[in-house]
Amino acid sequence: MSRLLYLQSGGPTAVLNTSAQGVIETARAHGVAVCAAADGLAGLLAGRLLDCDALPAAAIARLGLLPGAAFGSSRQMLPPQAEAPQQWQQLAALLQRFDICQILLNGGNGSMETALLLQQLGEQFGLPLTVVGIPKTIDNDLEGTDFSPGFPSAAKYLASSLREVLLDMRSMAQGRVFILETMGRHVGWLAAAGSLAALPDEAPPLLLLPEVAYDEARLFAAVRCQIDAQGYCAIVVSEGLRSADGRFVAQMHADRVYGHEQLGGAGVWLAQRIQHGLQLHAHVAVADCLQRAARHLLSAVDARLAYQVGRMAVEWALAGQGGVMAGLQRIATPHGCDWQVVPQPLAAVANLERALPAAFIAADGLDVTPACRAYLQPLLLGEVALPFVAGLPDMQPLQFPPLPG
Amino acid sequence: MSRLLYLQSGGPTAVLNTSAQGVIETARAHGVAVCAAADGLAGLLAGRLLDCDALPAAAIARLGLLPGAAFGSSRQMLPPQAEAPQQWQQLAALLQRFDICQILLNGGNGSMETALLLQQLGEQFGLPLTVVGIPKTIDNDLEGTDFSPGFPSAAKYLASSLREVLLDMRSMAQGRVFILETMGRHVGWLAAAGSLAALPDEAPPLLLLPEVAYDEARLFAAVRCQIDAQGYCAIVVSEGLRSADGRFVAQMHADRVYGHEQLGGAGVWLAQRIQHGLQLHAHVAVADCLQRAARHLLSAVDARLAYQVGRMAVEWALAGQGGVMAGLQRIATPHGCDWQVVPQPLAAVANLERALPAAFIAADGLDVTPACRAYLQPLLLGEVALPFVAGLPDMQPLQFPPLPG
Numbered sequence: 001m002s003r004l005l006y007l008q009s010g011g012p013t014a015v016l017n018t019s020a021q022g023v024i025e026t027a028r029a030h031g032v033a034v035c036a037a038a039d040g041l042a043g044l045l046a047g048r049l050l051d052c053d054a055l056p057a058a059a060i061a062r063l064g065l066l067p068g069a070a071f072g073s074s075r076q077m078l079p080p081q082a083e084a085p086q087q088w089q090q091l092a093a094l095l096q097r098f099d100i101c102q103i104l105l106n107g108g109n110g111s112m113e114t115a116l117l118l119q120q121l122g123e124q125f126g127l128p129l130t131v132v133g134i135p136k137t138i139d140n141d142l143e144g145t146d147f148s149p150g151f152p153s154a155a156k157y158l159a160s161s162l163r164e165v166l167l168d169m170r171s172m173a174q175g176r177v178f179i180l181e182t183m184g185r186h187v188g189w190l191a192a193a194g195s196l197a198a199l200p201d202e203a204p205p206l207l208l209l210p211e212v213a214y215d216e217a218r219l220f221a222a223v224r225c226q227i228d229a230q231g232y233c234a235i236v237v238s239e240g241l242r243s244a245d246g247r248f249v250a251q252m253h254a255d256r257v258y259g260h261e262q263l264g265g266a267g268v269w270l271a272q273r274i275q276h277g278l279q280l281h282a283h284v285a286v287a288d289c290l291q292r293a294a295r296h297l298l299s300a301v302d303a304r305l306a307y308q309v310g311r312m313a314v315e316w317a318l319a320g321q322g323g324v325m326a327g328l329q330r331i332a333t334p335h336g337c338d339w340q341v342v343p344q345p346l347a348a349v350a351n352l353e354r355a356l357p358a359a360f361i362a363a364d365g366l367d368v369t370p371a372c373r374a375y376l377q378p379l380l381l382g383e384v385a386l387p388f389v390a391g392l393p394d395m396q397p398l399q400f401p402p403l404p405g
Numbered sequence: 406m407s408r409l410l411y412l413q414s415g416g417p418t419a420v421l422n423t424s425a426q427g428v429i430e431t432a433r434a435h436g437v438a439v440c441a442a443a444d445g446l447a448g449l450l451a452g453r454l455l456d457c458d459a460l461p462a463a464a465i466a467r468l469g470l471l472p473g474a475a476f477g478s479s480r481q482m483l484p485p486q487a488e489a490p491q492q493w494q495q496l497a498a499l500l501q502r503f504d505i506c507q508i509l510l511n512g513g514n515g516s517m518e519t520a521l522l523l524q525q526l527g528e529q530f531g532l533p534l535t536v537v538g539i540p541k542t543i544d545n546d547l548e549g550t551d552f553s554p555g556f557p558s559a560a561k562y563l564a565s566s567l568r569e570v571l572l573d574m575r576s577m578a579q580g581r582v583f584i585l586e587t588m589g590r591h592v593g594w595l596a597a598a599g600s601l602a603a604l605p606d607e608a609p610p611l612l613l614l615p616e617v618a619y620d621e622a623r624l625f626a627a628v629r630c631q632i633d634a635q636g637y638c639a640i641v642v643s644e645g646l647r648s649a650d651g652r653f654v655a656q657m658h659a660d661r662v663y664g665h666e667q668l669g670g671a672g673v674w675l676a677q678r679i680q681h682g683l684q685l686h687a688h689v690a691v692a693d694c695l696q697r698a699a700r701h702l703l704s705a706v707d708a709r710l711a712y713q714v715g716r717m718a719v720e721w722a723l724a725g726q727g728g729v730m731a732g733l734q735r736i737a738t739p740h741g742c743d744w745q746v747v748p749q750p751l752a753a754v755a756n757l758e759r760a761l762p763a764a765f766i767a768a769d770g771l772d773v774t775p776a777c778r779a780y781l782q783p784l785l786l787g788e789v790a791l792p793f794v795a796g797l798p799d800m801q802p803l804q805f806p807p808l809p810g
Contacts, residue, residue, distance in 0.1 A: 012577070039577075068573045072576055074579075159797055160797055160798050163797055163800055164695070164800070165694045167417075167472045167473035167698065167800055167802060170477075171473040178693075199801060265673055284693060285692060288583075288689060289570045289583060289688055290566050290570060290692075292573065293569035295569050296565055296702060297702075377796065378796075380796030383793050393568055395604065
């Protein structure tokens, strides 16, 4: 009996396991056995496989409710054959041994390169192997898809949290500055989501995007303007904000303190610049992993499409349509928009990085355009109830046993 | 017609406006007119009063859904009469002019001192004035009450968010450290809430409380132990963590960078210590205002009791029972516990600060005791649905007009 292999790769999202649920339930409906690599490609290369079929349907339905990567994930990528011929041979033998005929790789742009290599590996060794990529990243930087599952929920979490804080800010609006640091080393999609937080009667949060070099004079003028007009000012800063010379501002900060590189301090760095330059005290919140794990504040659109890309990837893999990623295409509907899942060649996606397009960045570099807001807004629609037990999210992890044999 | 005056004071919470709702709806049921000070005591001293009766019942019901302080808040306190005789006289004249016979002050331990002084002001000037305090603070440091409304929701937010991140941590558990910085300059109640996040099969998060001097050797040993046992380690650190000499660690950090004081960096400081001492990379999340504004993740117990303390404060004020705060007393029930609202003399509450008792801190100083968890757990019970519009929390602020006259 042949098997379908599922892998999770890279940083988790709030809906990564929802895609896994879509994969497993669809394969089961087709009567196909499913296994998963423990800890993604790292586990696969070590021959560590888990048996997805050991758990009942109710457990798989619960899988979709869990943040994180239920099978474990890693950032390991497959090296090209020329660099690791023995690894390719061992992997081919493993796939043959477990009669694995489909591989579904759930990850970001680096993982799509690995998916492409796995497809080549199958051809190289004459295996009946079909490889399909399933998109996933809160960064939203994948090409070939209108959005990456995981991003809408992170965006909803950030915009909702910021909206709540804006009401807090109003309450004591005497020269208060609030800084929210988001993830996003190279692209500003997550920070852009902050633009949705403002209420109609207030100034939009100032956005500091990795796509726009930090311009302190311009920022300070805008902060002053908002403080004068409404008494408070919110700033959303990407962890990957850079100065005009291309260096991460957070890294400059670390250099100054300890003389070595460490990212993740753009918010604190900025608060200190503002304290010194404007004599304004700034509060700093750093969302870090909270924004990608916030299962309690999910976008229903995200959850639905995360499931769908998993489902369609299985359909295509079983039909022998490999070398593609399950991309999302936005289509207009009478009352807004919807998405259909369409195959995108892996080669057109792998290792590319989609930044915010110029048309989405406002002229002053501190906001996004109405076109960007129109893109973002439908992604946040709908809520998904999360079960709570004893006042806390019901999140008992699932334990999948090793694949026998 | 006499009036009841309501004031909000200090930092907002997720349920401060729920207490306001309780106050206004109860006063209306008694046919008593209600006004509020704009921006707390600062606005009162400037004669800025808002008319709570200008808005319909539906608006007041919506008030309870908003984070922040809907009438504005301030940290200003009333000075004793000896220090500001003219201010006292002006205030007495204002109260007489608007026929204010009850004052309800919704705040923390400093505000209860102001409530006490307001009661004295009434006696001093022969006004028919009854002053009642309504507890509020996410810090949970008020004496005379089992908990302070606002704390349970912040605790639920922190514990839920950390539980979600723990699932993320498990997914890539290769020597990962996650640090969550909570509010709490002097007391560790918020950080203690992190202890509820762990699932039964995992090590409890390590807690760094302001009540326990930072002991690096002990912390590093515990981190190493958790990393060895389960591959990851979560640390919850109060912003007010201190070294053995009593200095804030965050302040030491700031001194080192810029030679001046600024709190709010305990998490980043700790990450750098761990990077250098253990060669482990640590993620840092700083909840900051998110934890006190997170209306989307409310404790139903908190919301219910926040309303009740507002309601009972009005009942007592109208009955002439002043000089008290509406405290919460925990009572055993057949299936757990509940709370009743009891009057506590303001003098027994004002300016006191309730730290975590010794019996709530584990012997190693890095955890809380089962008794503490038993105290915390019932506070988190129950969820409250928040209306969303277009994918974001429905949070249009209310505008109360100035009180005529």
